[in-house]
Amino acid sequence: MSWSTIFFICMALMLSTQTADGYKNSRLTHCVFSSNYLHDAEYIDSYVFNKVENIRFNSTVGHFVGYTEIGIKNAEAWNKGPELAQEKTRLEGYCKHNAAIFYSNILDKHVKPSVRLSSGSPSSGRHHAMLVCRAYDYYPKQIKVTWMRDGQEVTSDVTSTEELVDGDWYYQIHSQLEYTPKSGEKISCMVEHASLDKPIEEHWDPSLPESEKSKIAIGASGLVLGLVLTLAGLIYYQRKKSNGRTLVPSG
Numbered sequence: 001m002s003w004s005t006i007f008f009i010c011m012a013l014m015l016s017t018q019t020a021d022g023y024k025n026s027r028l029t030h031c032v033f034s035s036n037y038l039h040d041a042e043y044i045d046s047y048v049f050n051k052v053e054n055i056r057f058n059s060t061v062g063h064f065v066g067y068t069e070i071g072i073k074n075a076e077a078w079n080k081g082p083e084l085a086q087e088k089t090r091l092e093g094y095c096k097h098n099a100a101i102f103y104s105n106i107l108d109k110h111v112k113p114s115v116r117l118s119s120g121s122p123s124s125g126r127h128h129a130m131l132v133c134r135a136y137d138y139y140p141k142q143i144k145v146t147w148m149r150d151g152q153e154v155t156s157d158v159t160s161t162e163e164l165v166d167g168d169w170y171y172q173i174h175s176q177l178e179y180t181p182k183s184g185e186k187i188s189c190m191v192e193h194a195s196l197d198k199p200i201e202e203h204w205d206p207s208l209p210e211s212e213k214s215k216i217a218i219g220a221s222g223l224v225l226g227l228v229l230t231l232a233g234l235i236y237y238q239r240k241k242s243n244g245r246t247l248v249p250s251g
């Protein structure tokens with residue numbers, strides 16, 4: 001499924017460039033492929049003078065084709081000469097060879113997303129609550145984020161960004177669900193991706209948001225510390241009192 005994307009690896013070989021007087025003669029080789037089996041790989045070699053393509057070799061066609069008067073003349077000659085035999089080796093030797101390197105080093109790699117679920121403020125006003133599910137730093141691009149409510153997929157009041165390009169081959173996506181909370185319900189965000197054996201499911205804990213929990217935790221720690229100190233003080237006081245009693249001689 002992820003291989004449906006066609007990757008254009010355009011390696012522009014500017015074999016001869018003369019710009020000083022406004023002329024530009026260029027040769028562009030392309031390798032176009034969409035599957036790691038490389039059965040559909042196509043090698044294209046274009047000869048362009050001042051933006052006009054004169055000749056093209058297309059590996060699927062199998063010979064040079066001229067598009068201008070000079071191009072047609074040259075294509076005819078090259079199709080009879082050693083140029084054609086050389087060009088025919090390039091699909092395997094250049095195109096598929098490099099495509100395989102791209103697949104093994106990048107395109108076939110899978111990197112797991114890290115998923116975070118948090119609450120936010122609803123924007124529409126139709127609902128009281130909003131959850132945001134974010135998946136970060138994954139590869140490849142294709143991903144599926146779904147919201148589950150009591151085991152059922154939720155599709156209404158869900159908005160999502162596209163898969164956002166991080167610029168370092170990784171992607172991120174943000175999906176939000178606006179909803180009206182019901183007591184006892186179970187809400188989760190489920191992320192499916194090629195890097196995962198089974199989906200990542202993050203369950204929402206509706207009890208209290210993290211910030212509130214940490215406030216309570218700080219308060220509780222303070223209370224415990226206070227009690228410990230009070231107890232210590234009390235024991236100290238008791239012992240001092242009883243020690244004092246024995247030290248004071250009677251009579």
Ligand SMILES: *[C@@H]1O[C@H](CO)[C@@H](O)[C@H](O)[C@H]1NC(C)=O
Pocket residue numbers: 042044058059060061
């Ligand atoms: C190469 O030739 C094939 C077969 O005619 C064609 O389908 C394809 O579009 C051509 N590719 C380019 C870039 O010209």
